[in-house]
Amino acid sequence: MRTKTFKGGVHPPESKNLSKDKKIERISPPPELTVPLSQHTGAPCRPLVKKKDKVEEGQKIGDHDAFISCPVHSPVSGEIISIDKFPHPTLGEAEALLIKWDGGDRKNWDSEDVDLSSLSPEDIRKKVREAGIAGMGGAAFPTHVKISPPPEKKIDTVILNGCECEPYLTADHRIMLERHEDCLFGLKAIMRATGAKRGYIGIEDNKKDAISLIRYSTEAENSIEVVPLRTKYPQGGEKMLIKAILGREVPSGGLPLDVGVVVSNVGTAVAVAEAIKKAKPLIERVVTVTGSGVSNPSNLLVPIGTPIRYILDLCGIRENARAIIAGGPMMGISQYTLDAPVIKGTSGILVLTEEEIIQDKEKPCIRCARCVDHCPMGLLPTTLAKLVKAEKWEMLGEFNIMDCIECGCCSYVCPSKIPIVQLIKWGKIEYRKITSRG
Ligand code: SF4
Ligand code: SF4
Structure with a gap:
């Protein structure tokens, strides 16, 4: 298999075997969830509900008028217990809604056959915004903004990022294997919204099963191509993907749209598909729970707002576990409390043991370059x-x-x-x- 790549980068141990064969399991919600009003790049939402209000699953509970922002929704039916500062996995602490789940049945989000050609680009952008979709690969940039390029920036290509180059994480790998039809629908929706005529799905060559499956399902698609990429960190960075797949350089200080490209994560594409086919907002996401400190590594479909503690209770945590990281080992953020919740950008919960986190002391630079x-x-x-x-x-x-x-x-x-x-x-x-x- 011929693979493409970029200059630089590193090859850390992949450590994906712990969870790569674990199918996505949907978990039951915890008794209480904390849903932060800021889970995206841009203006934090303002609450649309107050203490003691009853809420439905999928109800919009926070929003903001700013263009760079996106709403948040209740992941369960229940009652607003309080609106206050709570632990946040990337900000330390932030305003959030504490919701008590009423234990009721979870909503059936029935899927409709939708012909994308019947939707205008503006229809798609509106549905994506109303669903509160923000990039699920980590940066959490509001997706409706990404797919609304200014008129002077012509987009010719959409790249779906299926690299998952961070060690340990396997959520995107499982999404490509188990939700490949929605990945493709989401890609086509983003192409329609941006006017792009070409779509690529970049996948690292350590996921050969996903490459074969998506290649097979895109055989009849003239405008979509799967591109195997060399397994190397950070292959999934937007600028690295664009360089590897298209040979284009995003200029210093520039954005992908400066070279005619929109890049989106495969999980985000699935969320876009669900917003269009099911009118389902982004209220749950796939999270890899892994690391030597976890007894039963898993890929779980978790309601947004679920505390890390609840997830680790389900998967089991070993005695020698010492560090909890939201995300992967390279770019993830160490957590000071297990009360921090899963948010839209939480791709993994990594638990490392004492031996894995011993750090050597800093020494002077030896100018090795x-x-x-x-x-x-x-x-x-x-x-x-x-x-x-x-x-x-x-x-x-x-x-x-x-x-x-x-x-x-x-x-x-x-x-x-x-x-x-x-x-x-x-x-x-x-x-x-x-x-x-x-
Ligand atoms: S963290 Fe910044 S400076 Fe360091 S290798 Fe990555 S891009 Fe370069
Ligand atoms: S040049 Fe200095 S800072 Fe860079 S890798 Fe070598 S020792 Fe570290």
Whole structure:
């Protein structure tokens, strides 16, 4: 099989065997769920309900007028217990609605045969917005915004990201195997909404079963092609995918739409299909629960707002478990409490053991340039780290700090164990402050 790729990147151990053959299981909701009002990039929602209100499954419970925002919905039928600050898996703490499930039957979201040609691009965008869909690969950018390119940006291609290049995670792999028809429907819907004439599904070559299955189901499709990609982290980064599949370079500071492309995750495509065929909002998602600290690694369909604690009780947690990460080991975020809930962008819950998290002490930089060789964005991570340590914020722009995709390859390969990506994240915050002041 011929595979394509990009320059740079790393090959961490894949560790996908723990869960890759585990079929997606839909779990029953917990007694109480916390649904954050901010689960996406953009303006946080404002609550549309108040304490003691009764809510239905799928009812919109938060929204905002801003273009870059998307609504949130109740994942269950029940009652609003409170609206307050609660733990959040990426923000630490944020406003959320605490909902008590009434234990009632879950709604049947019946599917209708929909002819996409009967829907205008605007119809599709409206349905996607009303369903509260935000990118499910991690960045959680509102999908209706992504598929509303300004008129001067002509989109010719949509790429579905089926790489799942983060070690351990297998949710997207299972989605491609078990929901391939909805993946394709979602891709076609996004192509129609953006006017793109070509669609690609990029899949790493460690998922040969998904490549064969989706190739088979797209045999009759002239405008859609499956592209096997070399297994390498971060192959699923938008800019890496575009380079590998189309040979196009997204310019520094630019977006995929600057080169005529929209990239979407396979899970997001399934959510788009459900929004159109079932009028179902994004109220549950597939989460890989895995790691040496989990007794029964699984791929679970989890209601949004379910606390991590409830999921780990279902899968079992080993005695030597020490670190809980929302997401994968490269870009995931360590959790300080198991009360944080699953949100729209939570692709995995990774539990690592004591032995796996022992960290060597940071040593001085030996100028080996490994971080430079492996940076997929062609940056100078060692220089950026030094500038941040010296608090030379104004110089960070000269070294394109904002192009860093925070993939962590530089930290991963650094023999001196310098926390380069953490330094760069800090540098970005400070750089944004000085540039926003003008
Ligand atoms: S500098 Fe940024 S983009 Fe480059 S390897 Fe480090 S984290 Fe990745
Ligand atoms: S990999 Fe680490 S030690 Fe080598 S140049 Fe980069 S920062 Fe320095």
